[in-house]
Amino acid sequence: MSSPSAPPPGWYPDPRDPSVERWWDGAAWTQVRRQPVPVPVQVPGPVPMPVAPVVQKPGGGGRGKVVAVVAVGIALVAAIAVGAVVVLEDDDGSTGSTADNGPTEQATSASPATGSAAPAPPSPSEDASRVTDQLNGITLPVIDGWQKAENVADEDVLLTTPGTYICPYDDGLCRHGTVATHTVTNVAAGTSPRTLAEKDVSDAADRAYDTNAVGQRPFGGMTSHKVVASRQVAVAGRAGYLVRWQVTTAEGPGGYVQSVVFPSSVGSEAPVAVRLTLDAVDASPPLTDFDTIVKGIRPVGAEGGDGGVGSSVGPTP
Incomplete structure (x- = not known):
């Protein structure tokens, strides 16, 4: 089975600093961060009661098959969600360059570890003496x-x-x-x-x-x-x-x-x-x-x- 596709471009919690959001360009993390935007609180509706699985008896109708298909679908959705998180974490060490169509907001704070490569040490200079x-x-x-x-x-x-x-x-x-x-x-x-x-x-x-x-x-x-x-x-x-x-x-x-x-x-x-x-x-x-x-x-x-x-x-x- 093929691996799940990468998440679409957007703001996601920074794997290095979850207190801020970081722009994912669809392929790699950029260096652009922002403070999380408050999300309006919604009053949750009635919570459906869990339904006990129905075992299909021999000779019965197709309800058992429907339940099995629903369970497989839920498992697949969960696997895709987990795979997306793994992709975000694993790609944190990528190029980190800002995408051409990326956001224009500037970072509000610098993370102590941004995933960018450390500068190369200066080459030894010629002996002036x-x-x-x-x-x-x-x-x-x-x-x-x-x-x-x-x-x-x-x-x-x-x-x-x-x-x-x-x-x-x-x-x-x-x-x-x-x-x-x-x-x-x-x-x-x-x-x-x-x-x-x-x-x-x-x-x-x-x-x-x-x-x-x-x-x-x-x-x-x-x-x-x-x-x-x-x-x-x-x-x-x-x-x-x-x-x-x-x-x-x-x-x-x-x-x-x-x-x-x-x-x-x-x-x-x-x-x-x-x-x-x-x-x-x-x-x-x-x-x-x-x-x-x-x-x-x-x-x-x-x-x-x-x-x-x-x-x-x-x-x-």
Whole structure:
């Protein structure tokens, strides 16, 4: 036998809160509720006395059959009523959207449990305190006075100082500080991190203070330099080498350029270079930020520890 059909659209007691009525759109509960509308009290008429069932004797008339049919009809009506209540209860967890032809009355009170799905938890946001170089398997700290790179032409740049200023020579916008990473290529076997760092800092100085990637000379060219630091250093637990230059330019105050080269901890362990530049002006962060950033470099996925300066440094080739 087929299941009883769903009740027609209308106001029914809210299964979650019977003190209010909730609109059933014929297929699912909506979110519209109202206070029950008072029903006029009717004086009940005479209550019919129950009639004892009549047993049909053999050979008698058809009265017994009539009584049996009436009893079956009453049972069927009761089954349909019960089935309608079950449908209302079971469909309470449905979509709960208001039907197109549903009522326009607003809910008078919110039920503590409306059957609607709970909001999904927010997805974890990206760690604002670190920036990742996925290719070389390292992360760098974003310290005070620095930010993740935005709107920069060089895709290797991961960190910059906030804001820009008009370059003192060629037209364009300059930044007081940048931090970039890249993989050192075309390395001959047995080349030491020191040799690679000494070459890389020269390339970094040319790019930052002499002629940039698009052929401009923001500071009128670099006129001289001197080495102000050259030492072995541990970066992300790997033995590397650091070289820092102070440069003088034709226009502007000049600045500092540092290159740190160390083997990557992923893949073929190709050398990784971290280039840091900083204008020699009061508006720039302190030069000690170079050491803080390098000290905070970690392998991707590392937890705790700085893995940088102060870690044990093995022999450098």
